[in-house]
Every structure is written in C-alpha cells, then in structure tokens.
Amino acid sequence: MKVPPEYHGREQSFLKHRFLTEYLRSWAHKLGSRARSGPQRLWYVDVFAGPWSSADAELRDTSIYIGLQALEEAAQTWRDTEGVNIKPGAIFVEKDRRAFARLQDFLRQRQGIVETHPFMGEFGHHVDGIQRLIGSDPAFVFVDPTGFKGAQMQFIAPLMKRRHRDVLVNVMFNHVNRWKDDPRQFLREQMRAFFGLEDSDLPVGLEEPELLRLYRRQLKLTCDIEWAADIGVPHPTIDRTWFRLVVGGKHPKVLEVFRDAERKVMGIEAAVVREEARVRSAAQPSLFSAEETAGAQEQRYTRQRDEDLDRVRTMLRERLGDGELTWQQIWPVLLEDLHLTLRELSRACFSAYKAGELLVSPTPGPKRRTLLEADLISLAVRDP
Numbered sequence: 001m002k003v004p005p006e007y008h009g010r011e012q013s014f015l016k017h018r019f020l021t022e023y024l025r026s027w028a029h030k031l032g033s034r035a036r037s038g039p040q041r042l043w044y045v046d047v048f049a050g051p052w053s054s055a056d057a058e059l060r061d062t063s064i065y066i067g068l069q070a071l072e073e074a075a076q077t078w079r080d081t082e083g084v085n086i087k088p089g090a091i092f093v094e095k096d097r098r099a100f101a102r103l104q105d106f107l108r109q110r111q112g113i114v115e116t117h118p119f120m121g122e123f124g125h126h127v128d129g130i131q132r133l134i135g136s137d138p139a140f141v142f143v144d145p146t147g148f149k150g151a152q153m154q155f156i157a158p159l160m161k162r163r164h165r166d167v168l169v170n171v172m173f174n175h176v177n178r179w180k181d182d183p184r185q186f187l188r189e190q191m192r193a194f195f196g197l198e199d200s201d202l203p204v205g206l207e208e209p210e211l212l213r214l215y216r217r218q219l220k221l222t223c224d225i226e227w228a229a230d231i232g233v234p235h236p237t238i239d240r241t242w243f244r245l246v247v248g249g250k251h252p253k254v255l256e257v258f259r260d261a262e263r264k265v266m267g268i269e270a271a272v273v274r275e276e277a278r279v280r281s282a283a284q285p286s287l288f289s290a291e292e293t294a295g296a297q298e299q300r301y302t303r304q305r306d307e308d309l310d311r312v313r314t315m316l317r318e319r320l321g322d323g324e325l326t327w328q329q330i331w332p333v334l335l336e337d338l339h340l341t342l343r344e345l346s347r348a349c350f351s352a353y354k355a356g357e358l359l360v361s362p363t364p365g366p367k368r369r370t371l372l373e374a375d376l377i378s379l380a381v382r383d384p
C-alpha cells in the first residue's frame with residue numbers, strides 16, 4: 001500500500017478516509033438489499049463536509065468524493081448483479097463560504113447518478129431541512145467537525161430517530177482532550193453540548209477510555225440508538241490518539257461492519273501507513289520497505305486485540321451470570337467493547353465451549369467452529 005501524496009503530512013486523515021470508505025461501502029451494500037422489493041433511496045449525509053485541506057483537484061482526498069463514490073458503487077453493483085434500483089442521494093453542509101463555493105463547483109461539474117443537495121451554513125441550522133429531505137429513508141450521517149464546536153449531540157438526535165440510520169462521529173480526541181477541563185464558561189458549555197449533557201457538567205479529569213465511554217453512552221441515550229462502539233486513530237508518527245471514530249446505529253449489524261472495517265484499516269493498513277510517515281518525517285530512506293518494517297513496529301491494534309481476547313471469558317461469565325442467553329443476545333454487547341471481529345469473538349467463545357466452560361444447546365455438530373445466532377449459551381460451572 002502507498003499513501004497518496006495528497007495525504008502526506010496528514011496520514012491520520014488517510015486512515016479516517018480509508019475507514020469511512022470501508023464502512024460506507026458495506027453499509028450501502030447491505031442497505032441496498034432493500035431495493036429488491038422496489039426502488040430504494042439511500043442517503044449519505046455529510047454535515048461538516050469541507051472540502052478541507054484538500055490537495056487534489058478532483059477532491060479525491062475528501063469525504064465528499066468518498067461518500068459519492070461509495071453510494072455509486074453500491075448502486076452499480078446491485079443494478080448489475082440483481083437488476084435492482086437504488087436511488088442514491090447525498091447532502092452536504094458547509095459553513096465556510098470559500099469551501100462551500102468549491103463544493104458547489106465540484107458538484108455542478110460532477111457527472112453521476114447521485115442526487116446532491118449542498119447546504120451553506122451551520123449544521124445546527126439545517127437539521128430540519130435535512131430531515132425533511134430524507135424523510136423515512138435509510139441514511140448514513142457523517143459528523144466530522146474541526147473541533148467540538150457546532151457538533152452538538154442534540155443536532156444529531158433528530159436525524160437518528162427513524163429506522164435504518166447510522167452515524168459516524170469523528171471525536172477529535174486530541175482537541176477535546178486539550179480543552180475538556182478548562183474552567184472557562186463558554187468551553188464548559190461547548191463541552192456539555194458536545195457530550196449531550198443537559199443537567200450536569202462534564203466531569204473533570206476523565207481519561208481517554210472514560211471520556212469515550214461517556215460519549216457513547218450519551219449518544220445512545222440522546223439519539224435513541226441501541227449500539228455504539230469506537231476506535232482510535234493514532235497520530236502518524238507519535239504514539240498518541242488523534243481521532244476517535246464513534247459509530248452508532250439501531251441494528252447490531254452496525255457493530256459487525258464496524259469491527260470488520262477496524263480490522264482491515266487499523267489492524268492491517270495502519271502500521272504500514274504509520275511506518276511510511278515515520279520514514280518520510282525522518283527524511284531518510286529506510287533500508288526496508290514500509291511493509292517489511294511494519295511487522296516490527298509497535299502495533300497498537302494487535303496489542304489491544306490480544307488484551308481483548310483475554311477478556312472474552314471474564315466478560316462472558318459476567319454476562320451470563322446464572323442464566324442462559326442466545327448467542328444473538330450476547331455478541332453485540334461484547335462487540336461494543338472488544339476490538340475483535342465477530343468471527344474472532346465467536347471462535348473465542350466456541351473455544352470456551354470446547355474447553356468445557358460453556359454449555360451450548362442444541363449441541364453443535366463435530367464440524368462447527370463458531371456459534372450460531374439461535375444457540376442457547378449458559379455457564380457449565382456457575383460461580384459459587
């Protein structure tokens with residue numbers, strides 16, 4: 001893999017865009033299946049659209065391009081394979097006049113099947129207009145502010161009320177972390193609004209995991225969504241989180257798609273991207289290619305994944321207590337917290353069954369390696 005030159009110096013944006021591409025492709029493809037029973041409108045809603053820091057004349061290094069492309073690909077695939085009719089639509093909101101003019105020019109010149117609606121101004125001022133356009137159609141909402149201002153949770157909430165709504169929020173962790181404990185009144189208010197806290201202030205001194213746990217909990221409560229998970233996007237050359245991408249949705253499938261995309265981008269591609277960036281910043285050609293040295297690099301994802309595999313059995317015990325649950329009741333709760341794919345989680349739980357720690361009903365056949373949605377699971381030995 002080679003990082004395109006337009007992303008040099010901002011490789012974290014490349015990872016964000018790779019993640020957006022993977023997630024959005026799967027989302028559009030899955031939701032597209034609804035078009036089997038008649039034409040289906042699918043929306044991409046980019047409420048902090050830019051273009052921003054784009055170094056490509058075609059805007060290929062922007063979420064605008066990526067969103068349009070993902071919808072078009074999904075529509076094309078469904079049309080070619082099953083002859084079904086997806087009608088893609090995209091909404092963009094941009095506050096900056098110059099950026100908005102560039103966005104408009106780009107949309108005017110672009111050929112394609114996506115119906116596009118650019119809105120000039122602040123996201124918060126356009127929530128009703130967006131909701132009127134998307135009605136009850138499936139929509140993917142991307143919230144990617146430059147900091148935390150203007151990305152109030154109460155603006156996201158109305159767009160998430162209907163079924164088939166997913167949201168991806170880029171929590172600018174580096175920025176939030178810098179200002180989260182600042183006592184100035186206007187910053188306290190901005191923090192409360194960003195975290196959707198109505199009656200209480202953001203507690204002081206929260207570390208990264210607690211901050212993100214709070215954001216996810218609030219997103220679920222405020223936006224009436226059932227599932228939320230997050231991943232960290234590191235700075236390209238130093239060992240520090242830059243963004244945290246938080247996904248929220250109504251269906252547990254959201255988590256499966258999210259963790260698969262995490263594995264691909266953060267688990268495989270990120271080490272190579274970061275090594276390339278490190279080599280460039282050291283301004284010395286390495287003796288080894290980025291691919292070769294990536295294996296030897298500190299790998300955040302692998303470390304986290306190994307720790308999480310170790311946590312599976314304890315979490316299962318806590319979840320099962322003294323009762324029994326179906327696999328489909330168990331896995332989403334675990335996958336919200338664990339940086340594993342559903343397949344890895346299922347295999348780890350199946351190993352616990354093979355080791356005699358779990359009971360599974362009906363008893364799996366000899367060739368099975370994973371659990372099935374309707375399997376009933378309980379602890380073989382209960383805690384005294």
Ligand SMILES: C[S@@+](CC[C@H](N)C(=O)[O-])C[C@H]1O[C@@H](n2cnc3c(N)ncnc32)[C@H](O)[C@@H]1O
Nearest residue numbers: 048050052062063094095096122123144145150
């Ligand atoms: C981080 S950039 C977006 C990058 C873009 N999503 C991408 O990945 O290519 C944030 C953009 O939001 C715009 N912006 C800032 N505050 C806004 C607000 N309240 N409503 C809408 N747009 C806003 C900025 O002008 C900037 O272009």
